[in-house]
Amino acid sequence: MSTNMIEYARIFAYGSGSISKAIYYYSREYNLFINDENYIYLKSIIIFLFSVIAIILLKINFIFGNKPIEKNLNLDDALFLAGGGIYLGTFIFSSNVDYRLVFLLLTFSFMIKIKNSLVKNIYIISCVIIFNSFIFEGGDPYSIKYFIKASFIYSLKFIVFIIICYFFGLVLNKYLRFNLSKKN
Numbered sequence: 001m002s003t004n005m006i007e008y009a010r011i012f013a014y015g016s017g018s019i020s021k022a023i024y025y026y027s028r029e030y031n032l033f034i035n036d037e038n039y040i041y042l043k044s045i046i047i048f049l050f051s052v053i054a055i056i057l058l059k060i061n062f063i064f065g066n067k068p069i070e071k072n073l074n075l076d077d078a079l080f081l082a083g084g085g086i087y088l089g090t091f092i093f094s095s096n097v098d099y100r101l102v103f104l105l106l107t108f109s110f111m112i113k114i115k116n117s118l119v120k121n122i123y124i125i126s127c128v129i130i131f132n133s134f135i136f137e138g139g140d141p142y143s144i145k146y147f148i149k150a151s152f153i154y155s156l157k158f159i160v161f162i163i164i165c166y167f168f169g170l171v172l173n174k175y176l177r178f179n180l181s182k183k184n
Contacts, residue, residue, distance in 0.1 A: 007095045009135055011137045011150050014130075014157045016046045017095025021149065029142050054165045060116045061169035070174050077171045082111035084164040091161050107164065114167070123163050126156040 007017035009025050020043040027034035029136045034042050073081075073093050083106025090096045104127055 008097055010140035010141070011094060011146075011153050013097050013156070014101070015091050015095035016043065016050055016093065018056055019154065020046045021095070022154075026142070026147075035049075045167045047093060050161075053162070054088060054092060057162060058169035058172070061166065061173050069176075073175060076113065079106040079172065080159070080167065080171055083107040084168050088161065088168065089159070104131075110164075110167070110171070117161060122159065126160050129153070130156050130160065132138050 007013075007020055007021040009022035012077050020039070023042060024034050027033070073075055083103040086100070086103040087107075090100060094166075108124075111123050130153060133153050136153055139146045141147075
């Protein structure tokens with residue numbers, strides 16, 4: 001997947017490749033620690049960190065959830081798994097421009113039904129803002145103003161990542177559960 005994606009280091013992009021490329025460009029511009037020789041290590045570390053975060057958040061609900069197992073996948077859950085899975089996969093292992101965020105629309109029917117209104121509102125507001133991230137693009141990419149705008153948008157994309165990871169485990173728990181106790 002990574003070989004077919006262009007790593008844009010712009011506000012209108014998302015994913016580990018975009019984040020690592022942005023850090024690389026800033027580091028190169030200001031003569032910091034990341035250069036051509038060690039960029040691959042930075043990218044690998046970022047992919048590893050996002051993978052660990054995703055696994056921890058997925059396991060919170062997947063292993064410790066206690067909902068009864070359902071046999072038939074309902075439409076809202078199926079759409080959430082599809083849209084959320086695409087976002088998580090490209091966020092962790094690749095990079096993409098925001099047109100791919102259209103898949104997050106598949107998650108909305110699930111997210112508007114969750115009981116925690118704070119999480120629901122944060123998710124929806126974050127998605128609305130990141131869907132319009134082109135508005136924030138522009139200016140000198142090495143200016144402090146651009147850095148603040150990019151940090152804000154990338155933070156919202158990371159919040160969406162965290163929320164999807166958490167609820168992804170919850171949905172998986174409804175349909176798949178491993179019995180961790182030994183049966184004799």
